[in-house]
Each structure stands twice: as C-alpha cells, then as structure tokens.
Amino acid sequence: MSSIDIFTSGTNLLITLVALFILSLSMWYGSQDIKIGKGIRYLFIGLALEFIGSWFGYSMNDYVMLGISINVLAFLELFILLLSMMFLALSASQLLVSSIPDTPIIGAITALGLVAIIYFCLVAQDGVMVSYMRQIFPLTGFAYISTSFWSQSGHRHKTGFLIGGFLTTAVTALLICKILGIKPELITSLWYISAFVYAGLAVAVLMIKIDVMSKKLEDKDTEIGKYNKRIEEIIKSSPFPIVISRLSDDRLILANTNAIKLFGIQASELERYRLKDFFADSENRRLLNERLEQEKEVQDFEILVKTSTGSTPFWLLASANIIDYNYDIALYAAFQDITSRKNRETLLKNQAIRDPLTSLYNRRYFEEEVTKRIALSRMKGGCYSVLMIDADKFKNVNDTYGHKVGDKVLIELSSTAERALRDCDIVARYGGEEFVCYLSDVGPEKAKIVADRLRETISKIVIYSDEGKPFGFTVSIGISSSEISDSIDILIKTADEALYRAKENGRNRCELFTKADLAKFHDNALHKDESNQLHPVFEKEDTEEISLLDGIGANHIIENNTNIEEQKNEKPAPKEASYPTLGLDEEDKK
Secondary structure: OOOHHHHHOHHHHHHHHHHHHHHHHHHHHHOOOOOOHHHHHHHHHHHHHHHHHHHHHHOHHHHHHOOOOHHHHHHHHHHHHHHHHHHHHHHHHHHHOOOOOOHHHHHHHHHHHHHHHHHHHHHOOOHHHHHHHHHHHHHHHHHHHHHHHHHOOOOOOOHHHHHHHHHHHHHHHHHHHHHHOOOHHHHHHOOHHHHHHHHHHHHHHHHHHHHHHHHHHHHHHHHHHHHHHHHHHHHHHOOOOEEEEEOOOOEEEEEOHHHHHHHOOOHHHHHHOEHHHHEOOHHHHHHHHHHHHHHOEEEEEEEEEOOOOOOOOEEEEEEEEEEEEOOEEEEEEEEEEOHHHHHHHHHHHHHHHEOOOOOOEOHHHHHHHHHHHHHHHHHHOOOEEEEEEEEOOHHHHHHHHOHHHHHHHHHHHHHHHHHHOOOOOEEEEEEOOEEEEEEEOOOHHHHHHHHHHHHHHHHOOOEEOOOOOEEEOOEEEEEEEOOOOOOHHHHHHHHHHHHHHHHHOOOOOEEEOOOHHHHHHHHHHHHHHHOOOOOHHHHHHHOOOOOHHHOOOOOOHHHHHOHHHHHHHOOOOOOOOOOOEOOOOHHHHO
C-alpha cells in the first residue's frame, strides 16, 4: 500500500507516521473489553509490518552499497510482507469472518509462501517472481481484510465495518491496478493514500467499538426484557399477592391480580399508587425500611395495612428484598393475609388477661401492669391511688332475682366504672363482685372525690329483672394511695381494709386508708395471726369462690355469716325510692 513518494519526502513520511500513530492509539483503545479486540490488534500488526516491508524495499539499495547480498535483502523484504499478510489474514479469520479461512489454512498458505520466497530468492534467484510477490502478499492481506469487513455489513450495528470495508476495498483495487500495470506512475505519486487509509481505519475501529458496545447493550436489554418477562409471569401466576415498587419514589411498577384485589388497586392506574399509602401504621413502615437498609432482605415481617379506600386495617405477613428491575432499584414484596391469625391471637390474649363476663382486665393482668406503672411513676416522682369496689349485699340479688340478673349487675357496674374513669386508668375485676381500679397521677384527696362521684353514678343505675321489675344497687369503695406503699399487694390489702371499714360503717360509702391507719392495721393483722383469726382481707384469699362464669362472686365470710342479723337491724328504706336496692333485706322491703 505504501507509496515510494512517502519515503522521498520527509514531510510525507512524518504525516504518514502521525496517521499510523493515531491508528495505533485508536486500535489500542478499540480493542479493550470487546470480543474482536484480538482481531483489531492483529490488524494493526499486519499494517505496521506492511509499512516496514515497504520502507525496507525502498532502502534496499543503501544496504546493497554496504555489501549485503541483494538476494538476502529481497528475502527479508518478502518475509516481512509475508508476515504482514499472515496477520491480516488472522485478523480477518479469527475475529471478523467467523474463522473463515481458518488458522490451519492460513498457516499452510504462510508456509507455502515461505517456501516460495526461499526458492525464488535464494535458489532460482528469479527477479520477476520476487517483484510479483512484493505486490501479491499485500494484495492478499488486504483482500482478506476487505472480505471480513464486508461480511459484517449485514448486521444492525455496521457503521465501522462499512467504513473499513470501503477503505480496504479501495486499497485492494489500487494494488490490483498496480499489478496489472494500469498507470503505475499515477498510483505511485498518490503518497497521501497511506495516511488517509490509516486515519480512516482509526475512525472505523472506533466506530466498530461503538457498534460492538451498542450490540452488547442491545443484547443486555433483550436479556433483561426476558428476565423481566419471566418475573412478571412468575408474579402473575403466584397464589400470593406480590407487588414491585420503585425504590426512588415508592411508586408501584407491577402488581399481580391477587395484590390488586387485596389493596383495592385500579390496574389501569398502577403508577399513581405508592406503597407507603397502604401502611396503616407509620411506625410499622419505618421499622420495615430500617430492616431493609440493614439486611437488604426481610422475611415474615408483620405489617398493618389498609386498602386504597382507607377501609378497616388488616394484618399481612410480608417478605421483601431489593432487586434490579428495568434499570431501576426496586422493592419486591410478597404478602400473606394473617388477619384471621392475628384475630385469634388477640382473642387468646384477651382470654388470658380479661374477665370473660365483664371484659375487664383480670386480677393477674392488673397486678402485673400496675406494678410496672408504679415503678415508672416512682421514677418520675408521681402519685397514684387504688380503689377497691364491692357491690353491697350482692348475694341478695342472686337469691332474689337469680344469677343471670346478678350478671347484669356486674356488667353494668364494670361498664359504668370504665366510662367514668380516664383511658389512662385501669379497671379490673378482682374476684366475685369486687372490682379494683388504678388511678394514675391521682393523690388520696382527689381519689376520694373520684370514688364518691363513681359511687353516686353507680347508685343511679337501674337494672330490670327477668319479670321487668326495676331495682338499683349500691357499692362500697376502699381507697389506698402512694402515701401508703409502693407495693401492689399492700395497696390492695389496705384498700380492701378501707372497703371493709366502709361496709362496717353502713355501706354505700367511700373510706380512705390513711397513714394513721397503718400502725393499727399492722397491730390488728399481727394480733389476728397470733390468735389464728384472719382479718376478712386475708380470710377471703383462702375462701373457695363460685366460678366467675356463673356470675356468682365470693364475699367476706363474716358478711355471709352475719347477713341475717344485719338484715334485721337495718332501717326501712326511704319511701321516696321507686325501686328496691341491693342493700335492702326482706324486712326493709316491708
């Protein structure tokens, strides 16, 4: 390819060398990280050897003047050109034309050419054949390259191959004209052909790199499309609700039919929904996000959600992980409806901590929860009070109207106490007809006011028997406070002592256990222990009670034993009362 005029002018040579250097940089960059990189490197080696062979042929006379044999010099020149042809053929064969012709064929042709060089340069010393081979070797190499470039022109990404094909075809045509003797002087004078071809091939290699990368990107897009399609098919066929949401803006990207039904989503307007819109508890969502940030995957996480219309919240078991989806970082989440399970858990929990008749907390929960609250109140320097409430002469109701009506009394008493107190207070059924209340941040004086108000409210309740007969009932209330103790056991016992005193003082009243009562309380307890007599506060702990399910509660034994005597001694009720009360006996009714 190189013209003699390149070497006769320093400027021409410099321009050609610069173009060759640009080609080297282009081919070094273009051969990185692509499949045909090895073929591009072979192409540069072949072109460089062809340039060196042409320069060696031009400088041959200088070496002859030094006494070197013309036959040896011709052999070296042809050998360099033969190597050039071999690398050009390898470039075309291995990487650009799907191994056609193959490496063994190229090796055989190279070996045959080497034998011909040896024979015609060193044995037969045929100058015509030597001159002929000087032109046939470059022609063969460029013919290979030209064929390989054109073989890739049918691909979608082909710009670089087309540029290379036009350039190498033009060089091949010039070499054919030179062999055929068509205006050799004109061809030889076109010194800039080499520089133009080198620069053009540099552009072609860069375009090939771009084409190859574009094809890779296209193949990757196709692969991602297939992957996403498989994901969509799996998601749509899944029996569980599944959604995919974009991590950047939380918008839904994909939701299967089960998820659409579960969350009440409009399938045609999927991207207007955000995953966070379905969380009923913001704290619940924050905990899920923290787990995802730390672990990138979460399994069996319970979340409280709602539908897009904001209906009653329900529970789901979520498993989520972060994935790549359509060039987006997305959250893949699968759900399982566990509302029925959570309802069963709530029911079992309520059964464990609540009284089945009144639905108030039971004794065990009250003692455990109040112990925690007392400890917290002590840390903050707060106060608290405990009320012990007992229905007056409840046995008379059961005996007169039956246990079913007695249950009504207990239910009305409990619901009234809950409504009258604050949400932060605790009301519990302690046993039988006894109820206990914990008042947070309430001292003894204020607790007495609250208890009197509650007692008066309960005294106004009207209960109807099975025959439709109205009657009322009263309660007695004992009060203890944080001034007495920070032990729940002592508070309950002292409140019960105050309740016992309220019973002794006529019922339907409230009594406050004070600091002055402490010494007397301990002396009486000690005296009764020594005489093997129990105060009713402690006596009832060992008293067998009738089951709470039948509505019959235990009372103090002393109250049961003296019930008849008390009934005889009680005064008649005021005539203004329009219905009997629990505190009235048969004699009072007359």
